[in-house]
Amino acid sequence: MQDQNQQAYDRGTSIFSPDGRLYQVEYAREAIKRGTASVGVRTADGVVLAADRQVRSPLVEEESIEKLHRIDDHIAVASAGHVADARQLVDFAREQAQVNKLRYDEPIGVESLAKEVTDYIQRYTQSGGVRPFGVALAIGGVDPDGTPKLFETDPSGTPYEWKATAIGGNREALQSFLEDEYRPEMDLDSGVALALETIAQGEDDEAVDPQAAEVTVIDTETHRVRSLDPDEIASHLDELDGGETDE
Amino acid sequence: MQDQNQQAYDRGTSIFSPDGRLYQVEYAREAIKRGTASVGVRTADGVVLAADRQVRSPLVEEESIEKLHRIDDHIAVASAGHVADARQLVDFAREQAQVNKLRYDEPIGVESLAKEVTDYIQRYTQSGGVRPFGVALAIGGVDPDGTPKLFETDPSGTPYEWKATAIGGNREALQSFLEDEYRPEMDLDSGVALALETIAQGEDDEAVDPQAAEVTVIDTETHRVRSLDPDEIASHLDELDGGETDE
Amino acid sequence: MQDQNQQAYDRGTSIFSPDGRLYQVEYAREAIKRGTASVGVRTADGVVLAADRQVRSPLVEEESIEKLHRIDDHIAVASAGHVADARQLVDFAREQAQVNKLRYDEPIGVESLAKEVTDYIQRYTQSGGVRPFGVALAIGGVDPDGTPKLFETDPSGTPYEWKATAIGGNREALQSFLEDEYRPEMDLDSGVALALETIAQGEDDEAVDPQAAEVTVIDTETHRVRSLDPDEIASHLDELDGGETDE
């Protein structure tokens, strides 16, 4: 239970607590932990984003539970946390990508996009009358020069660049799994496998349903966002089960 | 009874509670539960929206208790919750449909419309000085390419796509009935029957008055919103009673 | 007496209580109950609006206590509740009627007007810094196609269509009287009689002073708002007394 002093500072976005914390930003991070996890893995030949859809009912169209969003031909994001907030940031990111193309006649860089998004997020932490965004994004893509990149945005508006990361519920466990298993020399296929394996760590039975999983890759050859269909995901999962027994 | 801590965070729309919740959004969901249910069913050849009007007095004109609203030739919505809030969203949806037609010279897609509406709803959950919308919508229609679609919007501004869904009071029970009875291969007539049957589950005597029921269908052939008149509804209900005895 | 929990949610228009209620809207309904009642009756050949003026002093000009207001040639409203708030809505309704005439070159429909007014009312329930309107309106008129219509607006901004209705103090009793006595086949004269009889139910001695009563009719032949003068009202009342003994 929190004490009296904390309550004195945690109900307005635009104030610091005596020890220099922004409580509303910290609570927004709690909103992210309430969602399922998404995973991003960067390999030499591309970036993988993966997520497991949390389906409430067999009548829900699984494809409509979008946790991966295409931002531009060469960039996609995975989200974790407040779905409606994620949609706002996705819309903002798409606009920024279009603006960049119109203004400079070339695709936006992944880092530039990540920084536009985090600057936008930061503004919701410094003014009164609004709350922070309750969502984290993993932004993956291939730069115009062919470099694969993976960034994370958090509710404070700080951008982080990762080799591989997990956002959302169970983050600590998944992140630690990634730290153990990630190899810089991985190719894109191994990246997909690692992403799915990491997602599986967050499931109760450590198994992923190919229908419920979402995987998107952006490879350094085509520079294109491509979503894997359930069959591709299933075949990756099969391989994984075979592979797992080897370990 | 709620405790002191909850009260500290639930009176401003733009703040998170320490565990990452937005209480005003959750209370808006309670407002939806106070209304009668509406049902949407998607079949191969069209979408059905149905509702039972809650008539307070024999002197009220039943037709004026609109829970189903035509948005465009090919899209309609069913609402549950705060009636006046629903009207605002219906007006907004109609404007978006018109704007899309003017701008792109073609009817708006059902998913596009659902996302415009949910983005609009989200903004009422992140800024101070306003409250969330106390209403859920089931948005049904046929896309320009002939695909039938059914979406739900909730007070957080999240869009969900459904095969069949119930919104409003008694949702859990009705939704569970739908999960048992829905068959993907249903035709539009069976969809109407299922929708009426589901509505009946919410009534005390499990019977629906054809005068009080409202049913709207959008079929994949005509791409047109059509409201069933009481006679049509009555004949569906008769069939249903016959059918029910078979089970 | 209300409890602590209610007080926590009832002082801001733009928040929901934990059970999904908008207390300020409910309190605005109390403001309406503090006023005298107005009655609307729809008959096959027109709509009747009637009210009894609450005169505080013999020196007040009775005619100045307007509870019935002409909106356009073919529409009038009866109000109950906060008089000054009613005047704002009446002004708004008149503007909408004029705008419609200028824009479409034809009189506004009664339902269209009712919905413009209720949309306006709703906005005062969702934003901070304002209070809801403490008034209910009965909007009666004849549509351009000759159909008589009767609508009610409440402080939440919900429109209801009625065959006959009472708004203001004593509503439940008067409404129940209307439910017993209303006959769909009534002509306009019987409608006036029923309206006056209903008003009388709200008086201590169940008698109406022809000087204090206000009656307005809009008939389907002329499509014109017409106020009855005291003599006409008196003759209706006389008839009523005669008629009453017959029952």
Next chain:
Amino acid sequence: MQDQNQQAYDRGTSIFSPDGRLYQVEYAREAIKRGTASVGVRTADGVVLAADRQVRSPLVEEESIEKLHRIDDHIAVASAGHVADARQLVDFAREQAQVNKLRYDEPIGVESLAKEVTDYIQRYTQSGGVRPFGVALAIGGVDPDGTPKLFETDPSGTPYEWKATAIGGNREALQSFLEDEYRPEMDLDSGVALALETIAQGEDDEAVDPQAAEVTVIDTETHRVRSLDPDEIASHLDELDGGETDE
């Protein structure tokens, strides 16, 4: 002494109390009671406005304590309550009168003016960040068609039409005196006498000082606002004393 519950609702203009009251409007009425009374009397051949100046010191210029204000050639107002607030409404009324003359090329009607003023007052009772006007006005004048008219505005923004009325401190007593003494057939001179006599009821010694009294008449012949000079007032008062002994 007021209780806890009242304090919960009386410090914001834009909220209703649970029983549907607007406390700030009621407190503004208290501000009016703190001032001296003004009186208006309507007779067949004109309207009389009268007031007694409350002079704090022999060094104050009595004429500067204006409680009667000319609005246009044919309309004047008497005020009671917060003097500075009255000046704002007087300025607003003068502007409205000028605007009407420019727009329609004829003098504004007394009722039209009263309603413009009350609509303006109402807006200060529905929005946050402002307080209601702490003043009542008696608006008297002669309509373009020669009809004498007398209106009252209160802090809620409700207009009342009167044959004769008193506003300000001691209102109940003075109003009751007017009810006893007013005769509809009175001529303007008798109206002046009645107004002065009523004012005298509010004085400790029931006598009016001709220097301190202010009387304005608007007669149906000239349609002009005319202020009586102290001699005229004195002669009316003398007559009154003579007349009084006759009763």
Next chain:
Amino acid sequence: MQDQNQQAYDRGTSIFSPDGRLYQVEYAREAIKRGTASVGVRTADGVVLAADRQVRSPLVEEESIEKLHRIDDHIAVASAGHVADARQLVDFAREQAQVNKLRYDEPIGVESLAKEVTDYIQRYTQSGGVRPFGVALAIGGVDPDGTPKLFETDPSGTPYEWKATAIGGNREALQSFLEDEYRPEMDLDSGVALALETIAQGEDDEAVDPQAAEVTVIDTETHRVRSLDPDEIASHLDELDGGETDE
């Protein structure tokens, strides 16, 4: 000591207390009492404004402690209370005088100016987010037709016209001295004497230092604001001492 109930209503400018008072306006009057007094005296041939500068240190330039301000050729004001607030009103008054000259090509009347200033002051008592002006002004001047005039403004925004008045600390005592000593037939010189004598009543030793005193006169012949230099003031004071012994 004030009680709990008062505190509930005295911290917002835009609300009334249950007994109809505006506490912030009353507290602004207290701010005026904290300053030294200024005096205005109107005589047949002009107006006198006088003040005693409260000098905190011998190093302060006495002339810089301005309590008398020239507004236009023919109007000056004396202030009492919050110095910085006074400067705002003086600036506003100067602008109004210039605007009037440009618009009507003649000097502004003293009463017109006083009313412009009080209307401006009133607005700071009715809106939230601002406080009232903590200052009183004595506005003296000669009208274009040669009439000498003396007005007072207070924090509520009420204008008063005076023959002679004192504003600021010790007001009651000085005002009562003025009431005893003022003679309507006084000439301008006697007016200066009376003003200085009144000022002296507010001093501990009932003596005025000619260096510290400020006197401004506007006479009906020249219509010009003229400040007396210390020698003139000293000679008036000498005369006064002589005169005093005669009494």
Next chain:
Amino acid sequence: MQDQNQQAYDRGTSIFSPDGRLYQVEYAREAIKRGTASVGVRTADGVVLAADRQVRSPLVEEESIEKLHRIDDHIAVASAGHVADARQLVDFAREQAQVNKLRYDEPIGVESLAKEVTDYIQRYTQSGGVRPFGVALAIGGVDPDGTPKLFETDPSGTPYEWKATAIGGNREALQSFLEDEYRPEMDLDSGVALALETIAQGEDDEAVDPQAAEVTVIDTETHRVRSLDPDEIASHLDELDGGETDE
């Protein structure tokens, strides 16, 4: 320790306390006392501004601790209190000086500038949502006609003109030293000496470090702001030590 009543009024800039005080303005004065003192001395042939830099570390560039600021060729200011606030006022003053030059084609007068600055300061004491400036300025300069002038601004927005003054910490002691030592007939050199001597009173060892001291003079001959370099200051200080022993 302050009591409960004070706390009720001291947290909003735009309200008066019951005894007519503006607490936030008084607290801003406390912010000034927390800074080191600055001194201004006006002599017949110019104005001296002096300050002692409070250096926190030997690594701080002493020259960067600016307490004296050039506003225009002929005007400079010394500040005491909140450094960042001082910079805002210095920027504002510079703009005003430029505007004056552009508009009237001549340098701004010292008093005009002081009043522009104090009017600007006052506005931060009357509106909500801002705090007063926590800084005092000594504004010194030579008017276009050659008159040396020295003004002080305080957080209430009141301008004072001085022969010599100290602002900031220890003000009372330094001011009293100035009152003892100031001679109106002083020349500029003696003014510099007096300013440095006064500054020394505020030091623990009553000695001034020539490197840490800042001295600016504006003489009536050149009308130019000139900063003394450490050598000049040192030589003044030497003279002072010599002189001191004489006393």
Next chain:
Amino acid sequence: MQDQNQQAYDRGTSIFSPDGRLYQVEYAREAIKRGTASVGVRTADGVVLAADRQVRSPLVEEESIEKLHRIDDHIAVASAGHVADARQLVDFAREQAQVNKLRYDEPIGVESLAKEVTDYIQRYTQSGGVRPFGVALAIGGVDPDGTPKLFETDPSGTPYEWKATAIGGNREALQSFLEDEYRPEMDLDSGVALALETIAQGEDDEAVDPQAAEVTVIDTETHRVRSLDPDEIASHLDELDGGETDE
């Protein structure tokens, strides 16, 4: 633990506490202490900025933890504290540098830039509805005339010029180390060494990882910001270890 009185004043940016403090600014300083330290050292032939990246995970791309930012060809900043806030100020600084180049056709001076940034920071401490920036910057660069300069900005908006300084966590210790070790005659290489050595004082093992360290220099010859690569940093660190044993 803080007491009741402090809490009364520390939750709004725009108010002073009774002792003249701005608590929100002081809490923002606490936010800075929560970050790792950055160091700036000015030498005769250039400025050095250095920082140690706080890497949370081996999967984080170290280069993405930017604590040093290039502002223009000739100016860079080191930040400490809230990362997202730092990015806002960096963006603002870059814009100012561009604006200056466009407007004056020459690079902005280091001091000018520092003052633009601090003026911007100050505004976030005087208005309501925003919070101060929780970040300190060390701004280093070479002026167009070849002078190396080093400034610090703090959350109050005060600019300081330094020979060498540390910002962020452990500031006191690092600053004191700098005071002991700094020599004005140092060349740029020694400056880099001192900066790295100072950074090491803040590490637990007093050792710096060349991969994790960031060093940027701006030399007086090229006037160009240059980032040292890990090899250069490593060689400096090696030298340092050798050098250290000599001491």
